[in-house]
Amino acid sequence: MPKKLYQSVFDGIVQRIVGGGYAPGMMLPSEFEIAGEFGVSQGTARKALIELEKKGIVERRQGKGTFVTLRTPENSLFHFFRLRDENGNQVVPDLLDEKIRKREATTREHERLFGQPEEVFEISRVRSFEQKPLCHELSVVSVSLFPGLIERAPLPNTLYVLFQQAYGCAIISARDKLTAKPAGAVIGAALGVDPEVSVIAGSRESLDLLERVIELRDSVYLTDNVHYSVVMD
Amino acid sequence: MPKKLYQSVFDGIVQRIVGGGYAPGMMLPSEFEIAGEFGVSQGTARKALIELEKKGIVERRQGKGTFVTLRTPENSLFHFFRLRDENGNQVVPDLLDEKIRKREATTREHERLFGQPEEVFEISRVRSFEQKPLCHELSVVSVSLFPGLIERAPLPNTLYVLFQQAYGCAIISARDKLTAKPAGAVIGAALGVDPEVSVIAGSRESLDLLERVIELRDSVYLTDNVHYSVVMD
C-alpha cells in the first residue's frame, strides 16, 4: 500500500514520464486535474509537483503551467559542466575532436552501469575554450540502452540532450570524484600540453530519474584560465 | 506592499537567532505557538520553518521539535569538508600543525570580507589522514568580528564550530573554486612532498546566515588516497 499519498502521485507521474505518456517539454495537467485523476486534494497533488520540481524532473512557472524538464544545451552545461571563468561566468566550450567506438565493457563498467552491459560505447572528446584546449572527456554508456548511437556521429555538443531527446533517457543528477594528477603522455598529447602539467581528473557517475547509473565519464580539466566551481549549502 | 507572510515569519525567526534570542541548539516554539506570535496560521508558520530547514538554519525532528542548527565537528566536516576515501566514506583528518597571526588585510580581503576589515587573523593549518599529510589550509577572518581569537590558540579542529559557539556566527554555506597545480616549494615543504606533486587548490568564501562573507580560505589537497566529492542534482 502506498504510504504517503503525495508519494504515490509523485511515482505515478514519474511512471508516465518514463513511459512516454508525458514527453520532455510537455505541459502537465493542472494541479486540480492531477488531483482528480489520482483521487486526492489539490494540496496533495501540489506537494507531489513541488517534490518533482525539487528533483529537477519538472519545471513550474506561475501563470503558465508545469512542464516536464527539457534538457537543453544551456541548462545541461549549467547543471553538469562546472567550469567557470575568473569572474564566475559559465564556460561554454567548443568541441575540437570526437571519437566513438564500440568495445567490451570493463569489469567496473559491467558492475556499475545499469543493466550490467557486456558491450559499451566509448565516446572520447576534446573541448576547447577561447581557442585553447580545455578538457578531455571519456564517456561510457551501455550499447543496449543507446542502440545505433555510433551511427549518429558526429554527436551533439551536449550528450545529455541527445540521451533525452533520442532515447527518452533523462539525466537528472551526477556525482564527481575529483583528484589532481599530471596530465600524462596520452592526455597531454591530446590536449597539446606537457605531460607534467597538473590537471583535475574527474570521475563521474550520471543517474537518470529512476536513479540508475547511465553513464560513466572520466574527464580531465586544464585549469589555467578556469576553475571547477562547487557550491555547498 | 506587504511581503509574503511566511517570508516575514522567516525573517523574524532569523532575527531572533542572530540577536541571540534563539541560541544554537535551542528548541524553537511549536508551529502553533509561532503562528500565534506572528499572527498567522499554523500552515504559514510551517512553511517558514520548512524554508529555514532547507537553508540549514534549523533542524526539525518529528515528535521532538524544531531546533536552531548546532554546528558540531561531525556535521561541519560532513557539510564543508568534501574529501572522501576510495569507498566514498567521510575523511576525518587530524590536525598536525597550526599557526595563527594578526596582520593587515590584503586589498582582496578588504574588499571581499564582510565589514571591509583593515586587519585580519590568518590561520595556517596542516592536516593529516592515516598518518600522512593531507592538506594545508589558510583561513582569513576579520579581526573585528572575532576579537580575541588569537588568544584562544590552539583552536579546535573545526573552526566553524568555534565561530558559532564563541561568536554567535553561523556559517551555513560556502563556495569553492578548484584548480590543479604543483604543490610548490612552500606548501610542498609544509606537507612533506615534492614541489612538483600535483594538488587540488581550493579557494573558498564562507557565508553566514545573512549571506555575509565571513571567511576566505585557501586550501591545498593531496589526492593520493582521497578525492574531492561533488554531487550535482
Added chain:
DNA sequence: GAGTGGTCTAGACCACTTT
C-alpha cells in the same frame, strides 16, 4: 497521555501569463 512535527483536506484569494 501529552506534545511535537507530518500528512491531508477543502476552500479562498492573489499574481502572473495568455487570449
Added chain:
DNA sequence: AAGTGGTCTAGACCACTCC
C-alpha cells in the same frame, strides 16, 4: 476574461518521542 501556479487559512487525523 480565463487559466495557471502561489499564498493563506482552518481544521482533521496520523506518526513519532518522551514521560
